[in-house]
Amino acid sequence: MATQAHSLSYAGCNFLRQRLVLSTLSGRPVKIRKIRARDDNPGLRDFEASFIRLLDKITNGSRIEINQTGTTLYYQPGLLYGGSVEHECNVLRSIGYYLESLLCLAPFMKHPLRIILRGVTNDQVDPSVDVLKATALPLLKQFGIDGESFELKVVRRGMPPGGGGEVLFSCPVRKVLKPVQLTDPGKIKRIRGIAYSVRVSPQMANRIVDSARNILNKFIPDIYIYTDHMKGVSSGKSPGFGLSLVAETTNGTFLSAELASNPQGQGAAVLPEDLGRNCAKLLLEEIYRGGCVDSTNQSLALLLMTLGQQDVSKVLLGPLSPYTIEFLRHLKSFFQIMFKIETKSCGEELKGGDKVLMTCVGIGFSNLSKTLK
Amino acid sequence: LVQTNGLSNSLNLEKATLTTLDSGHCTAEEAFASEDETEESSCLSTEDEDSENEEVIRKKFPESFQVAGGQRLGSENLTDETSDVEDLLKEEEDYKEENNYSTETSGALKWKEDLSRKAAEAFLRQQQATPNLRKLIYGTVTEDNE
Incomplete structure (x- = not known):
């Protein structure tokens, strides 16, 4: 990917991860200007710097130039190398922030990626490791990324602001991706969840489970919410608790929702009962939005469709998130690919919100860095 | 469109005659059928039905009375009672038929326009x-x- 395609230029700090990930995959350099140029504290934040360092670790031969104030970034991507890596993630964002991008890049490494990430496993901003494990991994499997070494494991849990969590992620490499036809989400058949609590009373998790079940039991009998109370070194540095719920459909679609308690010393204390109830309602909202891919993974699905073989892929999504819309625009500028977008209004048999059917022909991306054996 | 309308009309007529044939009480079938036809054309809106119903009954009343009278000349009191009962029965039947009529024909007509x-x-x-x-x-x- 050392072809000298002309670079793309952007302004502003938004969608930094998208731009860098797509730049790496397409091999086109990017220049990003005016990163918080008018801010009192201009330039890249610490968590963004940490993300760029992570990209540097998993690639070989990347060129990264940042100016004095950190308001301008030039990134010329190298080859995706992979291998065994360890990374200290910044505690301002959770590991999910880094993991989302790694999920996009990992299948295209030269060597299978095996990475240990340390930091915050669950926070209120990014998708937690639990949710990504339950939703993104099955999605990748649909595209033919599978195997024994395909694993995402929470070794230690860490809550903000202290962090101290640890996650192991390993992913096999593939030369080509399978095209997918995900047009029928099916019906909800079971709901699973994890109520976790660290450095607080283990009773918290039980209270969360009770209140969440109160709502969900009315709809479906097959509900199991695990309680996960971690102690000692595996409980990280800060107290906290939360819940993540995943609904599985008959056709293997996973829809998720999650909530976490306020970080220690920030905001009012959250009652576990309220948290459980609100999270259950969020799951119902997500089920209403529906589609074959849940809203946190929309962009991942679209990326893998784009990078598939030269064949038609179809996927039915719920209402597009703003992040996904911007991702579509970026896909157009990096890969010159435009999706066919059809609105499917919900008829009698299809309950819930309006759906969008996304269709595209893959660009026939093949993993050139993978060694042939 | 015209053709289909004609077809539906004729179909409905057939149905009407069939329904009248089915109800064994009626003695003057032909007259009924013709009356029904006129009703069909006149009553398009359901609001008018009740008032027209009454009119129809008034029209029919003498006929049925005559027929009934012809059959039983002996006791007038009895015939009065029976005719009343018959009228009540007829009232119900007519009402049903008309309902079918207005919904089937006028509804179908409106639905098939343009x-x-x-x-x-x-x-x-x-x-x-x-x-x-x-x-x-x-x-x-x-x-x-x-």
Whole structure:
């Protein structure tokens, strides 16, 4: 990917991860200007710097130039190398922030990626490791990324602001991706969840489970919410608790929702009962939005469709998130690919919100860095 | 359209005669059928039904009375009672029939008017109501390509 395609230029700090990930995959350099140029504290934040360092670790031969104030970034991507890596993630964002991008890049490494990430496993901003494990991994499997070494494991849990969590992620490499036809989400058949609590009373998790079940039991009998109370070194540095719920459909679609308690010393204390109830309602909202891919993974699905073989892929999504819309625009500028977008209004048999059917022909991306054996 | 209307009319007529034949009470079937036809043309809106019903009954009353009278000349009191009962029965039957009539024929007629124009309108309405997501996402450039 050392072809000298002309670079793309952007302004502003938004969608930094998208731009860098797509730049790496397409091999086109990017220049990003005016990163918080008018801010009192201009330039890249610490968590963004940490993300760029992570990209540097998993690639070989990347060129990264940042100016004095950190308001301008030039990134010329190298080859995706992979291998065994360890990374200290910044505690301002959770590991999910880094993991989302790694999920996009990992299948295209030269060597299978095996990475240990340390930091915050669950926070209120990014998708937690639990949710990504339950939703993104099955999605990748649909595209033919599978195997024994395909694993995402929470070794230690860490809550903000202290962090101290640890996650192991390993992913096999593939030369080509399978095209997918995900047009029928099916019906909800079971709901699973994890109520976790660290450095607080283990009773918290039980209270969360009770209140969440109160709502969900009315709809479906097959509900199991695990309680996960971690102690000692595996409980990280800060107290906290939360819940993540995943609904599985008959056709293997996973829809998720999650909530976490306020970080220690920030905001009012959250009652576990309220948290459980609100999270259950969020799951119902997500089920209403529906589609074959849940809203946190929309962009991942679209990326893998784009990078598939030269064949038609179809996927039915719920209402597009703003992040996904911007991702579509970026896909157009990096890969010159435009999706066919059809609105499917919900008829009698299809309950819930309006759906969008996304269709595209893959660009026939093949993993050139993978060694042939 | 005209042809289909004619067909439906004739079909309905057949149905009407069939229904009248089915109800064994009626003695003057032909007269009923003709009356029904006139009703069909006159009563299009359901609001008028009740008043017209009454009129119809008034019209029919003498006929049935005559027939009934012809059959039983001996006791007038009895015939009065029986005719009353018959009238009550008829009232119900007529009411049902008319209901069927107005919903089937006039409804069908309205529904079949200008089908192609309605379809075109519905399509345009749908087109305007649903936002063009492609245009919203990719901007106006795609419009030229399409």
